[in-house]
Amino acid sequence: xxxxxxxxxxxxxxxxxxxxxxxxxxxxxxxxxxxxxxxxxxxxxxxxxxxxxxxxxxxxxxxxxxxxxxxxxxxxxxxxxxxxxxxxxxxxxxxxxxxxxxxxxxxxxxxxxxxxxxxxxxxxxxxxxxxxxxxxxxxxxxxxxxxxxxxxxxxxxxxxxxxxxxxxxxxxxx
Numbered sequence: 554x555x556x557x558x559x560x561x562x563x564x565x566x567x568x569x570x571x572x573x574x575x576x577x578x579x580x581x582x583x584x585x586x587x588x589x590x591x592x593x594x595x596x597x598x599x600x601x602x603x604x605x606x607x608x609x610x611x612x613x614x615x616x617x618x619x620x621x622x623x624x625x626x627x628x629x630x631x632x633x634x635x636x637x638x639x640x641x642x643x644x645x646x647x648x649x650x651x652x653x654x655x656x657x658x659x660x661x662x663x664x665x666x667x668x669x670x671x672x673x674x675x676x677x678x679x680x681x682x683x684x685x686x687x688x689x690x691x692x693x694x695x696x697x698x699x700x701x702x703x704x705x706x707x708x709x710x711x712x713x714x715x716x717x718x719x720x721x722x723x724x725x726x727x
Contacts, residue, residue, distance in 0.1 A: 556563055556589040556709060558621040561607070567714035574600030584688040586698075589623055592706035596620050597652055597725060599704075604727050615727065622721040625696040630709060633674050633682060634702075641702065643671060653686040677701050683710075 567587050590596050600618035607615065632638055655664045665673065665681075668681065673681040681687060682701055691699055698711040711717055719727075 554625075554707070556591060556623045556625065557593045557596035558589050558623055558664070558717075559596035559598070559603075560619050560621065561603050561615050563619050565722075566719060567717045584685060584692070584712065586683065586688070586710040586712065587709065587717060589625075589709045589717070590704070590706045591708070592704065593620060593648060595704040595706040595708070596626070596648065600725075603726060605610060617724050618727055620682055620723040620725055621719050622723065624709070624718045625698075625709070625716055626718060627711075627716045629695065629697045631691045631696040631699040633677055633699065639671070639675065641694065642674075642690065645690060648687055653689075654681075654684055657685040680701065688712075 563593070588599070590599070594603075597618065597620060604618065631642070637691060642671060651667050651670065654670055670681060670687075674687065679701065682699065688699075692712060697713060697716050698709055700709070701708050
């Protein structure tokens, strides 16, 4: 699968220090996530969105974005739309999971039952997918990342930057 990453920053290899997003957690626990997408257009949109969140001063420094053409060195990815993987996930849930999930989800001011959590995960809700308790369980199950969908593309969240190889860097206008 061809994968792309859009960024305002130029670098030669992925590291959590230059490209990552923490999973949602109000308790300052974080699992680094590096996101890639199967769509070059979506990668450009993600870079554009990053540019829009910059201050005016920062925007003046950036008139170009970078699209990274990437390959993965792993295929051990959890897919929330795969029923057998969801069954594996559900079977691995312990008695503390729902409480941990809701503590991690506190900023959203809603408490979910186990059934509600599973329903949101099956709907591919990024808020629940990126929850610390969910990401922690996926890692405990031995996965190197996960697949979800956004912007009409498959998107992959990878935990370890060493699982990503940059094949080519393309400079594109904002």
